Amino acid sequence: MEIVGQLQKQFVDFSTSLNHEGFLDEQYLQLQKLQDESNPDFVCEVVSLFFDDSEKLLNNLATALQQQVVDFKQVDAHVHQFKGSSSSIGAQRVKNMCVAFRNFCEEKNLDGCLRCLQQLKHEYFLVKNKLETLFRLERQIVEAGGTVPVIG
Amino acid sequence: MGLAAAEAQFHVLAVDDSVIDRKLIEMLLKKTSYHVTTVDSGRKALEFLGWNEGNSDEAIFSPKNNQEVEVNLIITDYCMPGMTGYDLLKKIKESAVLRDIPVVIMSSENVPSRINRCLEEGAEEFFLKPVRLADVDKLKPHIMKTMGKETLNHENQDNDKEIVETEIQSQQQQTPQSNINNNKRKSMDEGLSPDRTRPRYNNGLTVMSN
Numbered sequence: 311m312e313i314v315g316q317l318q319k320q321f322v323d324f325s326t327s328l329n330h331e332g333f334l335d336e337q338y339l340q341l342q343k344l345q346d347e348s349n350p351d352f353v354c355e356v357v358s359l360f361f362d363d364s365e366k367l368l369n370n371l372a373t374a375l376q377q378q379v380v381d382f383k384q385v386d387a388h389v390h391q392f393k394g395s396s397s398s399i400g401a402q403r404v405k406n407m408c409v410a411f412r413n414f415c416e417e418k419n420l421d422g423c424l425r426c427l428q429q430l431k432h433e434y435f436l437v438k439n440k441l442e443t444l445f446r447l448e449r450q451i452v453e454a455g456g457t458v459p460v461i462g
Numbered sequence: 463m464g465l466a467a468a469e470a471q472f473h474v475l476a477v478d479d480s481v482i483d484r485k486l487i488e489m490l491l492k493k494t495s496y497h498v499t500t501v502d503s504g505r506k507a508l509e510f511l512g513w514n515e516g517n518s519d520e521a522i523f524s525p526k527n528n529q530e531v532e533v534n535l536i537i538t539d540y541c542m543p544g545m546t547g548y549d550l551l552k553k554i555k556e557s558a559v560l561r562d563i564p565v566v567i568m569s570s571e572n573v574p575s576r577i578n579r580c581l582e583e584g585a586e587e588f589f590l591k592p593v594r595l596a597d598v599d600k601l602k603p604h605i606m607k608t609m610g611k612e613t614l615n616h617e618n619q620d621n622d623k624e625i626v627e628t629e630i631q632s633q634q635q636q637t638p639q640s641n642i643n644n645n646k647r648k649s650m651d652e653g654l655s656p657d658r659t660r661p662r663y664n665n666g667l668t669v670m671s672n
Contacts, residue, residue: 400592
């Protein structure tokens with residue numbers, strides 16, 4: 311099989327696994343559908359915004375939870391934002407972690423929140439890694455002269 | 463080429479404090495051939511619409527702004543710091559100049575009381591986030607309802623295919639306002655007194671009073 315074919319297969323397999331493992335849901339597919347010739351970098355741009363926003367939120371969360379007196383409403387506000395953005399790009403596992411996190415905020419459970427923050431970071435960096443791999447595969451396909459397969 | 467049938471491109475103002483969601487809604491709207499302006503707060507939305515908080519509660523419109531800016535629909539997030547989407551909706555519906563612009567609310571949370579409150583206040587639709595193309599497709603009828611009957615007659619064939627980017631004339635402003643209020647609002651609106659004091663509405667912030 312020539313290189314483009316191999317890369318395309320890799321891409322499809324990887325995309326499918328990301329979906330099956332719950333890293334990316336249907337919303338990510340929606341984003342891909344919006345991308346077209348006049349906006350060829352749309353998905354990449356949105357995801358980059360997500361990365362920047364997320365890392366800022368994770369820092370804000372860490373800071374908020376380190377305060378002498380923790381303002382759980384503030385923590386919840388950050389998590390709410392994170393939940394929104396992860397939902398908008400289809401980062402399902404991150405979003406689900408945010409849901410759990412909000413429950414702990416509501417209970418004003420500091421330990422629960424701290425644990426959630428760790429898990430949230432973990433999930434975020436996992437999906438970030440996956441997305442970067444996905445984009446890399448896309449680039450390789452295009453550089454090899456092929457077109458990126460449309461999933462779904 | 464049917465030059466006579468060239469349509470003005472509709473202008474949607476999208477309000478959302480999330481940069482990601484702004485990008486998303488912008489793309490969704492562009493894909494549906496709307497001209498889009500995005501702002502990150504209710505305050506900026508009102509400024510864009512030419513609304514200036516003059517003395518006390520008198521809304522002062524700068525005529526220049528009003529002519530330059532022609533907005534056919536406003537789509538706003540509900541949860542925003544400062545002025546919520548609901549607050550913005552209220553301000554728009556309270557304004558004689560702005561009240562006929564259809565408003566759609568978006569929210570990541572499915573809270574029936576919230577949805578009802580927005581619809582009662584005059585929102586045309588309530589979209590759950592993440593917003594999809596199928597949702598944006600629902601906007602057209604709301605925009606069309608506010609166009610004058612004359613314009614409607616020209617556009618009763620396949621509007622969707624032929625949207626051409628042209629400069630928007632201030633034609634909508636000359637549209638007789640009276641026939642617009644033939645209720646695009648839900649029927650539950652009638653009989654609801656516009657209770658301006660609205661004790662249940664606590665600044666629209668999520669802070670609860672204990």
